[in-house]
Structures are given as structure tokens and as C-alpha cells.
Amino acid sequence: MRSLLSILLIGVPVTLILCLVGLSRGFIEDSQKRARGIGADILMRPKTSSLLSLNGAPIPSQMIAFLAKQPHVKLATGVVNVAAEGVTLGATGINYEEFIRMCGGFQFRSGGGFQRPDDVILDDYYASQTKAKVGDTITLLNGKWHVSGIMESGKLAHIVMPVKTLQERLGNGGNVNQIYLKLDDPANTNPTIQYLTNIPGLADYPIYSMEAFTSLLNVNNIPALAGFIAVVMGIGVVIGFAVVCLSMYMAVLQRTREIGILKSLGASKGFILGIILSEAFFLGLGGTILGIIMSYGAAALIHALKPASLPMIIVYDWWPIAGSITIVGALLGALYPGLTAAAHDPIEALSYE
């Protein structure tokens, strides 16, 4: 019972680590997939914007027409991105006709494109999360929207609405905050970026190839995320250490007499310490396996409840990392009880009741 409880308690931080990393990576992979699904070659973002934030001076809509006329540019379209729910779920206003030409069209599960100014298209994850159906009226961004279609996830955003309506409701004066460019040939991407950045007035706008932009989306480029993961891992080590220390200390107390018996048979201090550390290793291993199993449960639960807001994936390559962290914590935790057990006086241990 003590061992099972220890394994459960050790498993919790393992699950925590795997969920955190799985969510971080899931969010990034989801963002990358949706960015690639746009079909653009170049992305222009507002001045002073950061990788994950679009705060900064908006881009005037006239810029779209200007960029569309530049060499090799086949199509330009501007979008307005807004946060719909927290930082992980965004909605995007699009020019439907332009965007369809750029991305090759949405794959609709039901319904279709915009018919009314207040129409909204949801991807299947968000529709599943909110239980919304075509024809429903939903509340988003402090306004009512009519669901015209449910599309397959993977293009741009989880929620798409007409850019004009969104601009009106936001009152942003017809500005956009991202412009996508499709070129006549993807091979012209870098020369075109070079050309655009040399145009007076465009030098301050961050202009990326879509390939470069998606590659920038990783854990190390998200402020504080790597540090946050390190803190959670540290907590995992401390919990593993504390649980095993307490558990093994209890075990040593419970088994004082058995330790005395082993010593009377000639067991050395190293032998006794080895037994305690072996048990701790197996507790850590058991906790890791249980933690991995529980991470599947957590992923299934998150996918059922918040598939769009919290895209979690199973991070197989983190199993050995989380396992190593936990087992190291467990072994460190077992060291003191193990040394205590090894130092037991055999006569006192044998008379222990």
C-alpha cells in the first residue's frame, strides 16, 4: 500500500512535466500547422510586433494593394488577428475571396463560407469544444456571430470571420495586423523579402518567409516558457525526492528488524543501502510509468474538453527525460533513509519491536 501510494505521488509530477511540455509543443505544432496551411510564402507583421504578440502599430489596408503590385507577388491579403480566449485561442478576420485563392479553400465538415456580414467559420476543434453547429448564434469578442460553416482545422485560425465586420466591430479604422503574400514561385521568396525591405517605409516592418516564421515558433523563443518548464521539472525532482525520502524512511522504520536479520546474516552496509536504493529506483520507475499512463489520460481529457484552446500532444522523447529526473529525485530521496538503515546497530535492530 505504501509503495502504491508512493508510486502514485511520484507519478503526479511526471504527468505534470509531460502535460506541460506536451501542451507547449502541441500549441507550437498547432500554430506551425495552421501557419503552413495558409499557403503564403511571405508574412509581413506590424512594426514593433513580437513573435507571439501583434501589439504595435497596425498596418494600413492600403499596404495590401501596394504589396500586391510588387515584383513576383501573385496575391496579397491582409488579416486581423485578435485573441478570442486567453493567449492560446485566436480569431482572425479575412477577406474570404482572397484568402480562399491563397490557401486553396477550406475543407468544410458542414455548412460553407460567409453569406452574411456576421458569419463566422469555426474549425472542428473549436466547434467540438463549444458544441457549436452551423446556424447557431454564438457570442465572441463581445458580439453575436452566426455560424456559417465548420471547417477542418489546420488553416490560419480556429475562428474565421469577415475582416470588414471585425474591423468595424473593433473600430480599428480599416487596418490589418498581418499581410500574407503568395509569390509566382516560392524560389523567389528570399529575393522578394530583400527587395521589400529595401523599399523606403517598409524597413521597419518585420518581414519573414513563412518557412522562417514557423521555424521561429519553438519553446526557446516563447518568453519564459523554457524557464517555466525548468521550474516544473525542479518541482518534480523535489516532490520525487520528498515522497521517496518519506516513504523509504517509513520503510526503514517498519523493517528495522529485517535489517537486523540481514546484518546478522552478514549483509554489509553497502548491501543494505543497495536494497533501499533498488526499491527507490523501482518506485521511481513505477512512478514514471504511471505518470506516462496518466499523461495519456490528461491528454484525452484535455482533447475532450478544450481541443482548440489546449492542443496537447504526447511527447515520447520526454519520457526518458521525465523518467531520469524522477528516478534521480527518488534515489536522492532514498539516500538518507538508506544510510540510516545501513548504519543500524544489528543488536538494536534485532530487538526492535
Place this chain on the structure above:
Amino acid sequence: MSNGDIIQIRDLCKTYRVGKVDVPALRGVDLDVRKGHFLSIIGPSGSGKSTLFHIIGGLTPPTSGKVVVDDKDLSAMTDPERTRMRKRTVGFVFQKFNLLPNLTARDNIAVARYIGGSDAKPEPEFEEVLRLLGIKDRLDHKPNALSGGEQQRVAIARAIVNHPAILLADEPTGNLDTGNSKTVLEVLRDLNRRLGQTILMITHNPEAAAYGDSTVHMRDGRIANRT
């Protein structure tokens, strides 16, 4: 080792420190035990019997005096050296059996073999010892499924599986009824007579002591007489 003595003890003293008080447990014990002898040690509580056993068995060092067991001088041994000595030179049998409760009888014996540095499986000749002890059919049971007498016989098997020079039995019948006590004492006598096993047995019971070849009486940390 001179004149066939497997144990030679000279002026053995042991003082325990209890808080700030020194408590003398042995006050100058001299004792010689021949190889193959079955010696009973009898005496009241606090007479130093168990302390003498613990020193001969290498569980605790002497305070002063000389203790030579199987040509090994225990008084000069370090703690790791005494630990090594316990593996093969002595075997313990305790009043409370002291079997590992989660292991079967067979595994209890195997653990002793393993700690002693041998294969966990005893040699084929050990089957004869198990037959002598009458536990051959009870080896796959855990201690809680064995009677007190069976547990003590398993403990004896465990104590001698590594062929120790000396078997130290500390009140081996103290927790047994009359029938089981008789069985265990006869087993010890058989081991001594058939296998030549040197045995030292502590007991409170003069009838049990009579199974030995000779008896040492202890009182106040000294040997009062030997009969």
C-alpha cells in the same frame, strides 16, 4: 588455534554506555570451546549470556580482552571485517525465529546463501539436512503459514546453510511449546552428532541445557562454573 579449540576467550569485558552511565555486561570471561562441541550456556537474565553471544557472533566488539573464533581474532577486527566474518563463520538462531516475513522458507535460506556469496540454491547435500530438520515439504510456505517449531527449524537451516564454524542459538526454544522444543533440541543434537556442528546454546531451561555436552553457568557477567 591450539589444542582443537574453535573458541578461545580471555578476560573478556564488555561495557555498554547507557546515557551517562557505564553498564558492565561482561566482567572478565574466560572460555574455551572445542570444535564439534555442543555447549549450553545457562544463567539468569542480565548475566551476560546474550552479550557473550553477540561478541562471539561479531555483532558487537568487545571492550577489552581477547576473543579468537575459528582462528580469527575478533578483538582486532573492524566493523566490515566482523560483517564478513558473520557471513560464513557463525550462524545465528534466535528465540523469535527472525525469518524474513515476506519470503518463503526456501527464499529465507537462499538469502543467507546469497549474502554468504554462494549460489542461492543450496548444494544437493543440503537436502539431507533439510530432511533431518523435517522441513523439506514446507519450504514453499511463508513464515506465517508455518508453526513455531517449523519456523525455528527453517531458521536453523538458514543458520547452517553456509557451513558456519559455529552455530549460536539464543534461547531457541524460548517461544516454543514442549513438543516443538523437544523437536528443535533433538535437531540441534543431531546436527552436532551427525555433522559435527559446533553449537553454543543459551537457555534458561536446565532440561534444554542437558542436551549439550557441557554447560556453562553465568552470573553477573562472569562464568560461575562449568559442568
